[in-house]
Amino acid sequence: MQRRCLVKRRNLGWLLLGSLFSSTAWADMQLNMTKGVTDISQEVFGLHMLVMWICTAIGIVVFGAMFWSMIFHRKSKGVKPATFHESTKVEILWTAIPILILIGMAWPATKTLIAMENNDNSDITIQVTGSQWKWHYKYFDSDVEFYSVLTTPRDQFDNREGNYVTKGEHYLLEVDKPLVIPANKKVRFLITSDDVIHSWWVPDFAVKQDANPGFINEAWTKVNEPGIYRGQCAELCGKDHGYMPVVVEVKSEADYALWMEEQNQAIAAAKMAEQESLATNMSMEELMALGQETYTAYCAACHQPNGMGLPPAFPALKGSPMVTQDQAAHIDIVLNGKAGTSMAGFGKQLNLKQLAAVITYERNAWGNNTGDMVQPADVNALSATPQSAKLPEKSIDAESETKAVETVALVQEKTVDAAPANEPATMEELMAEGEKVYLAKCSACHQANGAGMPPAFPALKGSAMVTGDVAAHIEMVKNGKPGTAMMGFKGQLSARDMAAVITYERNAWGNDTGELVQASDIDAGKE
Template identity: 50%
Template sequence: MSKLMPLLGGLVVIVSANVFAKYGFNMTQGVTSISRDIYGLHMMVFWLCVAIAIIVFGVMIYSLVVHRKSQGAVAANFHESTKAELLWTAIPIIILVLMAVPASIVLIDLEDTSKAEMTIKITGHQWKWQYDYPKEGISFISNLKQDSKDLIYSGNRHENYLLEVDNNLVLPVDTPIRLLITSNDVIHNWWVPDFGVKQDANPGFINDAWVQIDEIGTYRGQCAELCGKDHGFMPIVVDVVSKADYAKWVLQQQAAKAATFAKSSKTWREEELISLGQKVYNTNCSSCHGITGKGISGVFPALKGSPIATGDIKKHISIVLHGKAGTAMASYKNILGDADIAAVITFERTAFGNQMGDLIQPVQIKAAR
């Protein structure tokens, strides 16, 4: 039996470690100094609570066993005790101070964004994220990847189901980065567990945070605020790369931006507009209006045979550019380029049986802005 006990003890440790790794009962340590500080604070408070529980329940169990009536113990009879009052006041104060000092240090560090070397603006939309790099002049929308959308109503799943996007946020390693987080419509929440960042995105307000990521890799997160029917379909994917690779990526994005401007000045053929328009529609419009354009009765209007998609072209352009106040119809003026808006309007007026035969060119969108 004595030889068996160490083996059983080792098995318990192995099983416990496997269970811990699989189910992740504890907090994520993360890859930033902030996330590790939060983890350290959490573990300090946890073990302090464990120590308090051991002492309190130890004394209680000891008292129940040693001072029971069957052993002839007689309960003390007193009304007030100055010593007891001082003890149960002073000890909790000391414990709270022991927790408050390191907690205050971490909280102050969380709010201090003065050390940042670059800034990223993050804007939540229903149901996507917009990332702006002010210094680099880069801006793009990050949507749930189409292959995940295609699997939503099927039984098939892949490893990162609902955790893949079409445009990843790219950040350099070992760089203090300030994050400005806001929203264009309702309250969202930008949350990446490995970064130790979980910040509300409130319309009309800007919250900030900062990160300095120590390890190259891909990190995933999600919107952590219930923001509407597709709340579960707006993940976050961050690629952390070397500073040299980040510089190359910036040049590629700036070249792509120049190409987008070039697309806005050319005259598009019908098949080009419809092909691009279908992609833009599936990414940006299908969540509300549906793949078939039938919408959701009483919630999101149908485009199939609608007065907008079959009526005045100028009104159609206007509502896509500027949105509609008091509804979920967002403004795409600062989200999509002229070519994308022209293409999606052409698609909406051609698909779903509308067959209006209208071709909208990017120059028309540019003139309507």
């Protein structure tokens, strides 16, 4: 009976050990890597398991030999130690065997790494920009761009008011707008940051890439099956680092086309609503209600619901000179942020009504009581105007406000075209206009000095494309280059603007080709 129990226990032990070391069991363990849903993630998982089994085998051999020697060659058994000092054969073996093992691991690892870095022939390019603490997605060759922000109420993840039961499985991985990509298409990501180092990580895609300010890192994925896949920022980026999730929704190609059409319609509707908002003035009650809602959603995490902030990183707004005095400066910092600080610009994230409302709220909440009412038209005038031509702090009366708006319009008109578009321009005119267009449309990628940020954004200074064939240069600016980050500008710039910026690129930074491109040259190449 005792022998039978011993056999049963031994069989059970072997069964457990076999299940532990089976690849299926390892793959299903929560402590192991995820297999992922892409071909490249499967390769990464296979490489991981291969290396793990090699390391396991090495461990068994090494520790097995060590324990065998300790047990069967111990002094109590009368074993005498060997007296040899050196052995050339042993030296060669323990040098050659590790080299062969390393080569055996390096060969598949190198193939996988090369595949992971191969961004060629991508179907879609998306720019991913991290900022504290949200993600901004911009689709190239499209006007679609949006921010993706955690939607879990702060009371839930701060465990306030006893909200323990209402948390879902993904309560820290839910966003208002997920990134949407099509299935069976190669999607290229250009990843950067507005402020500090972040890291865009989606385990199911085997994609984890740092987002560094001032640099562009690249990654790609091709997902075979539609679904929702989650990740998060994987680089400590500040106090709300844990509340910066990544959610990617993969749709079928047909559903993705419908989604893209919906986004374009929403953009058109938003532009129309923006124009309508410019013609209406909101009451103080409307501004304060919408402002409080916007402040709670976008500002309270840093500046606190009571406006006291978290100095020194997040200054108080209650009684702040910035908030209670210069209205133009207040609008500017909400629109554009402040370089070198944690204050990000909200000009692309909020609409004109929300911007006007939150600024009005900050100027009148917590006892600030300035009485100022900022309207959407005030925000629009400042967002579209150079710093030197911004509106004064307050519109004292209707006449002075009208004069200010006329001044703004005059400045904007002068910065568009210095000469009629249907007449040949001089080199001086084209260079002056081209520099303005370049700084507005191109310098973010190719840098103000033309040095670019290779490999994603190649240098224009000394570039064969820029100093060589004019027709190819015009074609590139007009229609872009599929599969790269270079988008076409024929839908954004006039023929005169394109002629000016091409002339500027061909003669700036020492390129000095001496060539002038006129608007008629652009029109001549129309399809």
